Structures are given as structure tokens and as C-alpha cells.
Amino acid sequence: MKLECDNCSHTFNVNQIKDIKQEPVKNDIVRHFIECPDCQHKFTTHYENDAIREITAEIRRLQKKAPLKIKQKNKLHKLRRKVRIMADTLKTVVEKDES
Ligand SMILES: [Zn+2]
Structure with a gap:
């Protein structure tokens, strides 16, 4: 890129x-x-903040367990989505503060 x-x-x-x-x-x-x-x-x-770091660590833990069961895959998917939303929110908050 x-x-x-x-x-x-x-x-x-x-x-x-x-x-x-x-x-x-x-x-x-x-x-x-x-x-x-x-x-x-x-x-x-x-x-990144503590909450995001915690979820990222959980995602890594899950990834190491591969091959994953359907239930674990769904959880991984949910966690990834959650962490993306949290990161976006955090970015908005931080950048609003800076300006
Ligand atoms: Zn330059």
C-alpha cells in the first residue's frame, strides 16, 4: 500500500x-x-486501550486453538467485530479530544 x-x-x-x-x-x-x-x-x-488489548489477547488465544469448532469460530468472529468497533470508537474519541 x-x-x-x-x-x-x-x-x-x-x-x-x-x-x-x-x-x-x-x-x-x-x-x-x-x-x-x-x-x-x-x-x-x-x-489501543486495556479493553481492546484484552479482547485482542482472547482472539490470539482462540486462533491458537485452530482448527476451531463452529461455536469457537462464531465467537472469534464476534470478538473481531467487537474489537473493530471499539477501535473505531476510541479513534473518534481520541481525535476529537486532540482537535
Ligand atoms: Zn513526510
């Missing part, structure tokens, strides 16, 4: 950036981001 930096217009391939960095935002919220190779401008990939 190519991304154009809004700061310096440098175009770079996101897949070539191996280093996803983290920084605390506030409370239990952590921002994950990558940096433009040219100007170090930060691009947020996603935010």
Missing part, C-alpha cells in the same frame, strides 16, 4: 515500514503509528 505524506509529499510503501511505534496518549490509551521515512511525520495506524 502506498501512502503520500501530507507533510512533505514523499510517497512511500507502507509495507516497507517494519517498525510500528507506540506512544502513550493518556490513561490506558496507546497510539500505534508509523513515520514518514523522509520527514518523520507520524501516521496513526490505530489506538
